[in-house]
Amino acid sequence: MHRGLLERLQSGEVLVADGANGVRLAAYGYRPGEAPERWSLDHPEAMRAIHAGYIAAGADVVLTNTLGGSRPKLAPYGLGEEVAAINRDLALLLGDVIARSGREVFLAGDVGPTGALLAPLGALEEREAIAIFREQIAALVAGGAGCVFIETMMDLGEAAAAVRAARECCDLPVIATMAFNPVRDGYRTMMGVTPAAAAEALLAAGADVVGANCGQVQAADMPALIRAFRAAGAPLVAVEPNAGLPQLVGEETVFSQTPEEMAAAVPDILAAGANLVGGCCGTTDAHIRRIAAAIRGGAATGAPGAEPA
Template identity: 40%
Template structure:
């Protein structure tokens, strides 16, 4: 099945996977624990998540490496395992997918702030991203997805590192919240500007994922703004509604059927890759597959 990911998007909708972190929590990962540690500590569970998404119909998988920079892993005492955890993340996804799905190595925000708001320089951040990307590609990832970004300079730096490491495909997604002035990232970047920033930095695919208090209609509006700003294929991965707290557990309220019933709005807006983010499960992706197959 596998060939060029970009060619596969020509006139087709590609179904991506759903959440990794919240799905691992459903399977026993403690809230606040390091999901990436399961790449070596509970690899069977990580691979099972990937396999379940493929069986549900996903043809694009993301690795369990969202918080996989050396900086983020240091917070769990795992900095020296950075390369191993990221390489294993890609190997596990690849083993689950076989030739049925493409693998994109997931790169999330590093978890701090760049100068002058924080203490991290762009050069230091670039080195962390480059280390992570290189390990993911070594593990067999077909490309990289830079996701859940809010800051212009951070997403540009991650894309630049992915390109320098030789990633064949680079996707990038920023996350938005809805305010009185429309959809903007936490750092104030508008949807149209975000699309231009990502494409201008070298992303082959631009998109949006996660988001605060957004419904499918909001994601569709963001996709429309992207389409008006750039010609690149567009990825969208909405959350399963707003998070709710029950004790120390977070859960999401939108059912697979409810989300799937609205997916056509994303297609109409111009999305070419559709998956899920926080709270979505293999059951959500299976419902998406049924809806997209109609």
């Protein structure tokens, strides 16, 4: 039995998370209009190859392809009654890939936004949101998830509800990250949440690790975000930057930052005190391989103020 996720992070080890699934699914033939989660189960060889590629690249934490696996996200595809089966089966698929890899890898159950607004801005009540997240998380745990990774959140109430749901239905490490955009006085989510407010509320809700992913930020923005989380008292911080800023080329959103360009930001990310580093939109196994090499070749202490080698 390898050491637990929190034990390794708390010891000062910096771990590597995987990268994007969307860009890789497209390479295997997925097209918008289908539920990515259902498509992944209908084309298991593609999903297995994507997971295996990230593991081979050096990822220590690999996420299930279930970002849109909640009932409100699956229902428009006619899959509302398949929430439990889809999430469980995608976790089982990833677990099998990990077992075959021969590496010590943590299986993270991925949870994203519901797409609905919480009251008072919308009709979704907190207890209803918690129930929605509980349904998904319970299925991920049944499939073998060893931690819960809540990501790409913009509404703090929704993010906190997801954390509370995880705490209600399992006793596993909980990672919660939000999507930030640059503003005049720092960074905020689309709903106006600051890194400090996010850290305080998510930790109070029960998160073990907090951080940032996605949004209108890239790797170079992460050190400032990490420092903001640390200043707010976050003991462990995770970041998953995009491969540069999104650019619209024709009708396609493109992220053009190369693996080498992303990896160049790693020393500053480590110096700011990151504990878990992966990739979000536009990243591939090539990006993760470079990030992993930069982390393992540097002074990866995971402590704020640590100087890179």
